[in-house]
Amino acid sequence: MSPVAQIPEAERSDSLRPIAVLKFEPDYLTAHYGLKFEPDERDTSVAALVVTESGHQYMLLRHHDSPAPGTEILASEFSHDHEGDLREILSALELGDDVVTWRLRDEG
Numbered sequence: 001m002s003p004v005a006q007i008p009e010a011e012r013s014d015s016l017r018p019i020a021v022l023k024f025e026p027d028y029l030t031a032h033y034g035l036k037f038e039p040d041e042r043d044t045s046v047a048a049l050v051v052t053e054s055g056h057q058y059m060l061l062r063h064h065d066s067p068a069p070g071t072e073i074l075a076s077e078f079s080h081d082h083e084g085d086l087r088e089i090l091s092a093l094e095l096g097d098d099v100v101t102w103r104l105r106d107e108g
Helices: 026-033 082-092
Strands: 004-007 016-022 045-052 057-063 071-076 100-103
Touching: 016 057, 016 082, 026 045, 026 057, 045 082, 071 082, 082 100
Parallel strands: none
Antiparallel strands: 004 045, 016 071, 016 100, 045 057, 057 071
């Protein structure tokens, strides 16, 4: 298995929340990782659900009406280690911290 694999939205196992925003748009992620971003039912956003080798799921999401460029990273809302989640998905995508334009800070 590659470090990150796309899976169908129907296989999502957790409720997800935003933990970061990447400076890249979905078309960049499609070109570099072969991800297919699917529109939601109302066509207000596009998303790709991926899973890492550890089994953690992440959603890459772009709202069409977002005021800022980039793609959101969503992780399990039950996780208490947002920084660890972010490190994991960045590592799986072989990206550095410099591509993150916003991040959710861990509490405490």
